[in-house]
Amino acid sequence: MEVLLDNLDLYGPGFLNTIKLFALSAVGSLVLGTALAMLRVSPVPVLRAAGTTYVTLFRNTPLTLLFFFFVFAYPLLELVQLSYFQAAVVALTLYTTAFVCEVVRSGINTVPVGQAEAARAVGLTFGQTLATIVLPQATRSVVPPMISTMIALLKNTTIAAGFSVVEAGAIQNYLSERGYSVLVGLLWVALGFVILVIPLTQVQRALERRWKVAR
């Protein structure tokens, strides 16, 4: 207990940074992922192929390698200089986008074919069909797996600890410097994540139960 209480100045900002990383990359990847999913079902073959390539590339690359790229290789490009924190957000966003895209796309596939057919029959265009008919209905089957993806994102933020971002995963570095037990310190970090994940899981279960009923 005293490991936690004596080092609240580490745990507080650490977890705050974790949550910041999570929130920024979650918003970024949800927006980009949905856009990418729309590309993947669009009538233009070139755009479909581009979406598929992106997903295949980023889904099969370890996140650590993306971090590696943005921290060590990207600065050589001499474009906009990113701080470690910004580099972490970019890496997490690009990685999670591919997964969000897949979730949205399979969600689109769960909407009954008749819905899209009816939309076309009344003369809606592709964009209108997707935005007003299909995506709103896809939401209910998309939310549970989307929350799983977001939980994974939350846990993935800890990789940033290895790339000079001070967040929850990096706390142990400072603990050993200060001479506290790393073992106990890490248990508190683990507990912190359990506490962050539990509400998400509860929301997921509740929504799953509520939306399972009818269609």
Add this chain to the structure above:
Amino acid sequence: MSSVLFDVPGPKARVRHNVYAVLGGSAIVALLAFIVFQFAKAGQFDADMWEWIQYEQVQLQLVAALGNTLRAFAAGAVLALLFGAIFAAGRLSDHAIFRVPSTIIVEFFRAVPLVVMIFFFHYGLSLGAPFYSVVIGLTLYNGSVLAEVFRAGILSLPKGQSEAAYAVGMRKSQVMRLVLLPQSLRAMLPAIISQLVVLLKDTALGFLITYEELIREARYLGGIAEFGRPFIPVAIVVGVVYIAMCLALTALAKYLEGRNRRNRKAPTETPKDADEKVLTHEPMG
């Protein structure tokens, strides 16, 4: 699928789509060209930047690093499957003594980030060689996820299967071994392999605790001043290796899935159900 969302394009729409294709295509090409140009300007594509790969010593080191990655993967995969099987059985048990602890353990290890677990074993418990920490972390995390996959697979079978088996007088272990497992393993195989892809990608976390795997090797090679710090060529090579390995595993999963669908003796699932199954099993590192 996509044809449901839009009509077969007429002449006007075709022209419009072509315009989109040209615009979108050129935007993508422009972006890629810009990135490549910037790399080239930074001198990352000069011939001497790629010299490192010609040294036999470097090649051997790369192969050794790849071997280390695969070693962690193999050990982690076998142990995680074992862990998953044991805890799935525990969670499915009729006895609360087994069920409750297994549920708590599985839920706990699923909620804790793998990085924190690996740090815990390496820095907290000081297990010595980073290999052990990596493998134990991979086992606990992926084993817990696999336990859930196994459990879901067994629970997804129609109830009539186990009821019929009990009705002809089988014991619990017989029902599981002879009736439920053979049927559900088939359906689970793609999900299991997708999880193994995640496990393979997660071996890269060994980088954080100085396990000598591919990315650690990339970091080392990229930092060598004699080669001109070839970070980008090294990152490209390592990325290609990872993507190739993961795609090979994914191809195996697809092949098994296809074989599965053909052989299915029970009534085949409608595509909609199949999609929903994919939805719930979509794993991410």
